[in-house]
Amino acid sequence: MAMVTTNESLQERKKRSRRVLGKLRKTYGEVSCALHHQDALQLLVATILSAQSTDKNVNKITPALFEEYKTAEDYANAERSVLEQRIHSTGFFRQKCKFIQGACRIIVEHYGGQVPETMDDLVRLPGVARKTANVVLGTWFGHNEGIVVDTHVGRLAWRMALTWRSKDSKGAVKIETDLMELLPRKDWAYFAHAMIHHGRLVCLARKPKCEQCALAKWCPSAGMFESS
Ligand code: SF4
Incomplete structure (x- = not known):
C-alpha cells in the first residue's frame, strides 16, 4: 500500500x-492481550508461538502445554521432539522449539529462572525481537518501554x-x-x-x-x- x-x-x-x-x-x-497466560514465562512462550500463527491457534494448545511445562527449566530440559510435537499446530514448530528452548536456557543460566524485565535483556533471548519484548514488558510487567x-x-x-x-x-x-x-x-x-x-x-x-x-x-x- x-x-x-x-x-x-x-x-x-x-x-x-x-x-x-x-x-x-x-x-x-x-x-x-488475547494470548492466554498466567505468568511472564507463559506469555513469553505464547508470544513466540504466535509468530506466523493466530492467537486463537496458540490458545488452543497452551493449556496442555503450560500444564506440562511449568518452569523455564522444564522447557530447557524438555525432549526436543516431544516439545516440537506439542507446538506443531502453530507452524514453524522446529524454529519455535529452538527459540523457546534457547531462551529458557538463558533464563535459567543468567536470570535465575525468571523472565527478565528489561528490553535490553529480553531482546538478547533467541526468538525475541522488540515486538515480543514489548508484549511481555507492557502486558505482564506494566513497563511501557515501546x-x-x-x-x-x-x-x-x-x-x-x-x-x-x-x-x-x-x-x-x-x-x-x-x-x-x-x-x-x-x-x-x-x-x-x-x-x-x-x-x-x-x-x-x-x-x-x-x-x-x-x-x-x-x-x-x-x-x-x-x-x-
Ligand atoms: S481505521 Fe477505520 S476508517 Fe481508517 S481505513 Fe481502517 S476501517 Fe477505514
Whole structure:
C-alpha cells in the first residue's frame, strides 16, 4: 500500500493520534492481550508461538502445554521432539522449539529462572525481537518501554498516517518510533492492544469496514477501500 500522507504538522498529528486513542478507549474500554497466560514465562512462550500463527491457534494448545511445562527449566530440559510435537499446530514448530528452548536456557543460566524485565535483556533471548519484548514488558510487567507493532498495528498506522518516516511497510521499528513520538508513554501498551482489536474487528486487512469505523473521522484513508 502506498504511504498515506497528510499535510499536518507534528503537533496536529499528535493531537489527532490522541483523539484516536480517546476514541479507542471509549469504544473498546479495557482490552488486553488475547494470548492466554498466567505468568511472564507463559506469555513469553505464547508470544513466540504466535509468530506466523493466530492467537486463537496458540490458545488452543497452551493449556496442555503450560500444564506440562511449568518452569523455564522444564522447557530447557524438555525432549526436543516431544516439545516440537506439542507446538506443531502453530507452524514453524522446529524454529519455535529452538527459540523457546534457547531462551529458557538463558533464563535459567543468567536470570535465575525468571523472565527478565528489561528490553535490553529480553531482546538478547533467541526468538525475541522488540515486538515480543514489548508484549511481555507492557502486558505482564506494566513497563511501557515501546509499542507492540504487529501486522495489525503496522497496517493501521499506515492507513491512519500515524507513521510517516517509513518507506516500506516492513519498517516495524520505524513505525514504533513514530507512534512513540505521538502518544503518551503511559498509553503505549493500551494503544497497541486496542489497535490490534480494531484491526481484527473493523479495519480488516483486505476489506476494512470504514462505514462502521469509530475512528473514520480521524483517518485519512476512510472510504478509500469502498470499491475494492
Ligand atoms: S476508517 Fe477505514 S481505513 Fe481508517 S481505521 Fe477505520 S476501517 Fe481502517
